[in-house]
Amino acid sequence: MPCIGHPADRKAVKAKTPEHVVVVGASAAGLSAAEALRRGGYENKLTLIGAEPHLPYDRPPLSKQFLSGEWDQDKVMLRPPAHLADLDVMTRLGTPAVGLNTADRKVALATGDEVAYDHLVVATGVTPRMLPGTPKVRGVHTLRTLEDAQTLQTELESGTRVIVIGAGFLGTEIAAVAANAGVQVTLLSNASAPLAGALGPELGAEVAALHESHGVTIRTRQAAGCVITSDGSKVTGVALKNGEKLQAAVVVVAIGSAPAVRWLDNSGLEIGDGIECAPDSLAAPGIHAAGDVARWRNRLFNLRMRVEHRTNAVDQGIHVAEQILAGTRADYAPVPYFWSDQYDLKLQSYGWLRNHDEVLLTEGSIAEGKFVALFRRDNRxxxxxxxxxxxxxxxxxxxxxxxxSWSDALDAL
Incomplete structure (x- = not known):
């Protein structure tokens, strides 16, 4: 995706080819940065560090095609094993980064090693949030990693009772896959309807009807304050705040995620809801952030944002690679894009939906399987x-x- 910048905001600096670029995060964003560096002619040392033992893989299919069994592990891998070898990338997989010394430009690893860098790309993504007091017993799941998806997949057997806590995009996708597998699903939403926070109450109600037509039981305004129960070795269900107890053999917690930044404590980087960056994704001299972990001001919307979408991870990885190679600074100002599969319905979106002021359904409906809805913030x-x-x-x-403007949009209908 092209970078949109303003000439007055660009600062030309003398480009100097770095001797060593280190990418922390064997993710879509990290891989994208590494590939873009090589495509751009970077020939020096390049190291990719990843906490998981796997080569980079695609996360969106984990709650869709992989969880349903439609795809196997090989298909979710982003590139074949020989690809990184062809890129001449040194990999340190299964080795989490545990610290960063910005003064000496070194990344500390869990092995005790330190890796020096000239430029650093941080692409460590996010980690799932858990409910306070969640018991560490069999049958309780989050879904972020390949292992998470593999374990959950084995427990989605026909007739099993499953409770999904959280009715955002991840929770509703898991509920859809489980329902299609013949599982008895209860979906706990903290809002008036699934996806109401993202899509608004009207579309949220239509999402609820879609899930209910597939046998999903939806409990609205029930996720907050619920407690997962167990017998000490396996999960038994969920106790709601009103005292009601729901039985289940599997409980999936899908209440959002937090940026994976704990390893950056005491690094001197500005940490808020992610790594706080300039509009060009620069976090500090020689340090760039890309993907789910990065928070920056997108001047197209005049908002600080952190985007947890696959396409943004790839595009921002390319952007930071271009910045490193060019030695110039240009804003990163994309129109975010995402998609979500809900049964046979594929939702697609462009733009920024959070904290909207109005949602206007301009045509169709979810029930019809075809629709368009516009989102307004202020007068845009x-x-x-x-x-x-x-x-x-x-x-x-x-x-x-x-x-x-919103008025121009209404005129264009």
Missing amino acids: VTGVVAARSVKALRRWRELIINKA
């Missing part, structure tokens, strides 16, 4: 969500890029 079109309306998505994306 800031987002669009649609299903089976590719032309409409592209048209509204252009209006978002052009900062179309």
Whole structure:
């Protein structure tokens, strides 16, 4: 995705080819940065550090095609094993980074080793949030890693009772896969309907109807204050705040995620909801952040944002690689894109949906399987969500890029 910058904000510096670029995070963002560096002609030392033992793999399919059994492990891998060898990338996998010394430009690893860098790309992503007091027993799951998905997949047997706590995109995707597998699913939402916080109450109600038509039981405004129960060795269900007890053999916690930044304590980097960056994704001299862990001001929307979408991870990884190679500074100002599979319905979105002021359903409905909805913040079109309306998505994306006013959007209908 092209970078949108303002000439006055660009600072030309003398480009100097770094001797060693270190990428922490064997993720989509980390891999994207490494590949872009090599494509751009970088020939010096390049190291990829990852906490997991796997080569980079694709996370979105874990709650969709992989969980359903449609895809196997090989298909979720982003590249074949020979690819990184062809890139001439030194890999340190299964080796978490545990500290960063910005003065000496060194990354500390869990093995006790230190890796020196000239430029550092941080792409460590996020970690799942857990409910306070969650027992460490069989049958309690989060879904972030390949191992998480493999373990959960083995427990989604027909007739099993499953409770999914959290009705955001991850929770609803898991519920959809489980329901299609013949599992008895109860979905606990903290809002008036699943996805109501992201899509608004009207579309949220339609999402609820879609899930209920597939046999999912939805309990609204029940996720907050619930407690997971167990017999000491395995999960037994969930106790709601009102005292009601729901039985289940499997409980999946999908209440959001937190940036994986604990290893950066005492590093001197500014940490808030992620690594706080300049508009060009620079966190400090020689340090760049990309993907789910990065928070920066997107000048297209005039908002600080942290985007947990696969396409942003790839695009921001490319952007920071270009910054390293060019020795210039240019804003990173994309129109975020994401998709979500809910049964046979594929939701697609461009823009920024959070903290919207209004959602306008311009055509169709979720029940019809085809719709378009626009999102307003202040007097601007800031987002669009649609299903089976590719032309409409592209048209509204252009209006978002052009900062179309809400009145202009209504005139364009």
